[in-house]
Amino acid sequence: MMGLIFLSFIGYMLLLGARRPFLWVLLYVYIDILAPQRIGFGLIQSIPVSLVAFLAAFGGYLVFDKKEFVSFSWRQGLLLALLAYCFWTTGNADFAESAATKWSWVWKALLFAIFLPFTLTSRLRLEAMALLMVLAIGMIVISTGMKITLGGGGYGNLKFFVDDNSGIYESSTLATVAIALTPLIYRADILVPADTHRHRGAHRPVMHRGAGGFDVALHQKARAVCDRRGGAGADRAAVPSAKLLRSDGDHHSTGRG
C-alpha cells in the first residue's frame, strides 16, 4: 500500500514536470533524500525510480530548459576533479568490486552536484529546492523526533523509516543536516511573492532579511555570467549587492541576515 502511494506521488511529480521540467530535478532530490523505494514495499522496490528521476531531470534540462545564465564554476570543476579521482581510485583499487559498491553513491552524488547548479537559474528555483529539502528531511526528523520524545532513544536505537544506517538515515548525518537546515526553516516567504506582503500592508518580519542569501547567490551568478560574456554585469562590479536587490522590488532584503 505504501509503495503504491509513493508511486502515485512520483507519478504526480512526473506529471507536473511535463509542464515545468524543473520539477523533475526536484523529484530526483526528493527520491535521493527520502528514498521512498526503501520505505515502501512491492512494486516500487522493483522500479529504479531514482534512475528514472535522474534521466527525467537530465533529459528535461537538455531538451526543454532555456539554459540562460548558465555558467561552469570553479566549484563544479573541483567536483569534476573529485569525480575523476573517484573513478581512478575505484578502478585501481585492490578490491575493485568492493570499492565499486562502496563508492557507487559517491559518484552519483558528485555527478548530480555538478549538474544541479546548471538548473538553479532563478530565485524561485532556489527557493523551491530549499523548500523541498526542508520538507523531505522534515518528514524523517519529525517521525524520528516524535519517537525519541515519546519513547526514548539512543545511539543505534533510532527507528527511522528504514532500517538502514546509511545516507541521510545515518543518525549523525541526519542530526548534522537537521541543524544545518534550521536557517532555511525561517524562510517564511518561500513560494509567496515578495509583493504580496506589501500589498497586504503587512510589515515584513525580521527573518525576511535573511532572504537575501539566495538573492545574493543568484545575482552574483548572473553578474558573473554577464561578466564573462562581456555584458552589463561586468560594469556592475562596483555596485553593492544590496542596491541590486532593491531593483528587484524587495526593499527590505539586504543580502545580510
Add this chain to the structure above:
Amino acid sequence: MIDYLALSIGHGLIAIALLRLVMRDGLDVDPFLQAFKPKASGRRKARGKTRQPSHRDASDLPKDLEAGEETQR
C-alpha cells in the same frame, strides 16, 4: 502511526507547494535576471569580440540603480 503522520504532512505540503510552483511564471525565467539580458547582448554586439568590458560604466546601470546612487550622494 507516527511514520504515517510524518509522511502525510510532508507529502501533503510538497504536493501543495509543487502545485503552486507550476503556476508561477518566475520559475523558469527570473524577472529580475531578465534585466541583465538585453543590455548584455546589446553591448556584446557593439563591442565585438576583442574588447574587454570596462568595469566602471555608469551608462549600464539601470535607471532605478542610478537614481539610488544619486539619492545617496
